[in-house]
Amino acid sequence: MSFVFAARWPALLLLVFLTSAPTLAADEMAARVQQLAKPYIEGGGLVGMTVGVVHDDETLILGLGRVARDVEQTPDGNTMYEIGSVSKVFTGILLADAVQQGRAALDQPAGELLPAGVKMPARGEHPILLCHLATHSSGLPRLPSNLAPKDATNPYADYTVDNLYDFLDGHRLRREPGEKVEYSNLGVGLLGHLLALDAEQSYEELMQERIAEPLGMTDTCIALSDEQRARLAKPYNVDGDAEANWDLPTLAGAGALRSSMSDMLKFASAALSPPPGELGKAIELSWQQHQDPLAEGDFAMGLAWHIARDGTTRWHSGQTGGYHSVIYVNRQINAAVVILSNTATGEIDVLGEQIVRMLAGAEVEPRNFDEPLKVDQAMLDRYVGKYQLVPGFVLEVTTTDGKLYVQATGQGKARVHPRSDTEWFYKIVDAKLVFEVDDQGKCTSLTLHQNGMKLPAKRLDE
The missing domain is CATH 3.40.710.10 (DD-peptidase/beta-lactamase superfamily)
Structure with missing residues (x-):
């Protein structure tokens, strides 16, 4: 886990278009x-x-x-x-x-x-x-x-x-x-x-x-x-x-x-x-x-x-x-x-x-943020379990207070957010999980997408 007290190395491309705009009241x-x-x-x-x-x-x-x-x-x-x-x-x-x-x-x-x-x-x-x-x-x-x-x-x-x-x-x-x-x-x-x-x-x-x-x-x-x-x-x-x-x-x-x-x-x-x-x-x-x-x-x-x-x-x-x-x-x-x-x-x-x-005088419009997708507890519960990426490295999925969390072996717990019923993304890193669900509605596996790689993980029997 990387403990930082700064934002990541800056990626922001600040381009200020300077004009003779008057000072606003x-x-x-x-x-x-x-x-x-x-x-x-x-x-x-x-x-x-x-x-x-x-x-x-x-x-x-x-x-x-x-x-x-x-x-x-x-x-x-x-x-x-x-x-x-x-x-x-x-x-x-x-x-x-x-x-x-x-x-x-x-x-x-x-x-x-x-x-x-x-x-x-x-x-x-x-x-x-x-x-x-x-x-x-x-x-x-x-x-x-x-x-x-x-x-x-x-x-x-x-x-x-x-x-x-x-x-x-x-x-x-x-x-x-x-x-x-x-x-x-x-x-x-x-x-x-x-x-x-x-x-x-x-x-x-x-x-x-x-x-x-x-x-x-x-x-x-x-x-x-x-x-x-x-x-x-x-x-x-x-x-x-x-x-x-x-x-x-x-x-x-x-x-x-x-x-x-x-x-x-x-x-x-x-x-x-x-x-x-x-x-x-x-x-x-x-x-x-x-x-x-x-x-x-x-x-x-x-x-x-x-x-x-x-x-x-x-x-x-x-x-x-x-x-x-x-x-x-x-x-x-x-x-x-x-x-x-x-x-x-x-x-x-x-x-x-x-x-x-x-x-600086540029025309700037307020941002629009998408409404978060709402997921019911039954859908969250079907993803709860342990998924093995490789022997000895497991992703454990849990739910608390209507939220879904994932904890990898030896790492801290992180929340994931829904883009759809089966696709969930992290905010703390550039990564997402895609859950595989069978015809009976049971989740059988997931795939971790990160750094251009797709890493499948089969659900472990409990």
Whole structure:
């Protein structure tokens, strides 16, 4: 199982058509954003979200849905969320800040910031540089191979600094640093750890001193106060099931931050127009392009910022077990969009792009989501059972509260959704199941369709 606190390596092709569109009045902007956002709550499977927009002198915060399924409360600008890999943008700014202060250099070998006796992987004479960690070109994998959580619902909580150092000591790079762009939560998490070591602070202390406090961001943190925890939206996965909150004590720089929309719009405004002084210089350095695309499908990179294919928009998304976030900043149209959701689905990345395009003057229509197919309990029950793909690897199908779940040997349980009576699809991966039913209405087998393969599994007799 792959535990990620970011969206998959970005596949979004953001193409903003810039025009001379006038700034919308506050009420008109609110109406248009509401029109684009509502379908995601009504048919897109989101429990709740807060949408934030800065455009010229206008600022909008719009809450939709609920802070929890069983609570009649709409999220607002003070609702707290896990922001996942949007934390990486903060880490990129912290690197730029260290450079501005003369404490680090972009072309500095990252191993120089490790404690004595800990070895940084290298390839021949080519060390991993700090800029490689910030641009996903270090050659480090997405996750460390010794990540083995005791609790899958909080997968990073028990990953220690000693675990990290053990991994670094034993890892061998498969390619030279700078040779390929490959999204790495490990790489940016390590960068945050190194910067905190150098500053002799925790990552949270460093981030708050150098970024949050100068910008007046009082709700951006890792450890929540009791009052902030009371404002934390409850987390849900892409299937709408309740999830647990995540803790990232060692790889904090890759995805540990929590924040509110009120705070994130302060951050977005600073990215649009950096303040004077050291922080503004760091924001500007992080904004600049530091990595060209190296292969088809790559994005150019700032320091942790993705640079969209329009060459202008900077953006990043983030995801934990029960939250998704996204930020877009476009200086050419003087606009920023932030969306925070308590549902772990990348659908809101599309909504963010829609809003940016609308602000740029493009005609954007609200999305239509298909009504979910309703299946009665008798049909669900006929699929319940165990199906063997190969000896020792079984798919177990169960039903709970009118929903169908599948659990593969050694993996977690995942919900599947109906496209028809016999075809069911996953939301967490690109895969589907097709059940085979005989003339008597009994399910005899299924076929797993994934990665271009069709894998039949015969039902085991019970």
